[in-house]
Amino acid sequence: MLSLRRLYSPCSYSYVVQRYCSSQAGRQAGKEPPPGTSQDAPPPPSFMYPDHIDTSGFQKALLAGGSAIAALANPWRADMVAVNGEVTGTPALRYMQERFKETREGQKILFDKPRITKETLDSLASHPPDSLGGVYFAFMNKYNLNPDARDKVQFVDDPELAYVMTRYRETHDLTHAVLEMPTNMLGEVL
Numbered sequence: 208m209l210s211l212r213r214l215y216s217p218c219s220y221s222y223v224v225q226r227y228c229s230s231q232a233g234r235q236a237g238k239e240p241p242p243g244t245s246q247d248a249p250p251p252p253s254f255m256y257p258d259h260i261d262t263s264g265f266q267k268a269l270l271a272g273g274s275a276i277a278a279l280a281n282p283w284r285a286d287m288v289a290v291n292g293e294v295t296g297t298p299a300l301r302y303m304q305e306r307f308k309e310t311r312e313g314q315k316i317l318f319d320k321p322r323i324t325k326e327t328l329d330s331l332a333s334h335p336p337d338s339l340g341g342v343y344f345a346f347m348n349k350y351n352l353n354p355d356a357r358d359k360v361q362f363v364d365d366p367e368l369a370y371v372m373t374r375y376r377e378t379h380d381l382t383h384a385v386l387e388m389p390t391n392m393l394g395e396v397l
Contacts, residue, residue, distance in 0.1 A: 255365070255366050255369070256366050256369050258359040259361060259363075259364075260362060262294075262362055267294040267362065270290055270291075270294045270362065271291060271294045271295050274287040274288075274290040274291040274294070275291050282392060282395075285358065286358055289357075289376070290361075293360060293361065293362040293372060294362050296372070300363065300368040300371050300372055300375075301368065303375065304367060304368060304371050307371070316374070317370070320370050322373070322377065323354050323377040324355055325353055325355045327354065328343075328344060328354055331343060331344040332344055342385060343380070343381055343384045345384075346383060347380060347384070350390050352390070354377060354380070357373075357376045357377065358376070359373075360372045360373050360376075
């Protein structure tokens with residue numbers, strides 16, 4: 208996948224490595240920037256977030272059509288559903304972003320960008336079974352789901368909207384859990 212990303216992304220692989228190595232996480236892992244790179248190099252103008260793939264309007268249209276056909280042909284292709292949502296969902300993402308900005312709690316979420324990960328799920332094991340955390344934990348275990356297995360956002364051309372899409376994906380299973388809807392076709396459509 209890295210070679211594909213290198214091919215289609217204007218952001219070079221060496222730049223991403225250099226930025227990781229100079230980041231706090233990279234320094235804590237003992238990583239050094241590659242020789243010949245400047246730690247103070249500004250990002251390329253189109254660098255938005257680590258997994259972003261820059262696409263033109265025409266490319267987005269092709270992705271929209273292709274992913275829609277693939278998802279209709281095989282509804283279990285969650286990757287195609289995800290791509291379709293990214294390339295066609297900008298109005299919905301903007302709507303959700305505006306809803307976040309209307310409240311202090313939403314503004315804090317956009318600022319802090321909390322994530323729901325496997326670590327989050329594991330921390331819910333001791334929650335009472337009738338609490339939101341307990342219901343979510345039981346649901347995820349019942350269906351053997353991992354919050355880290357969600358596809359990464361790649362085609363949204365705004366970092367904050369990319370986070371809104373990520374947040375939507377991560378909270379999606381909370382809705383399933385609360386409504387006791389399985390992750391089958393009926394549960395996904397309703």
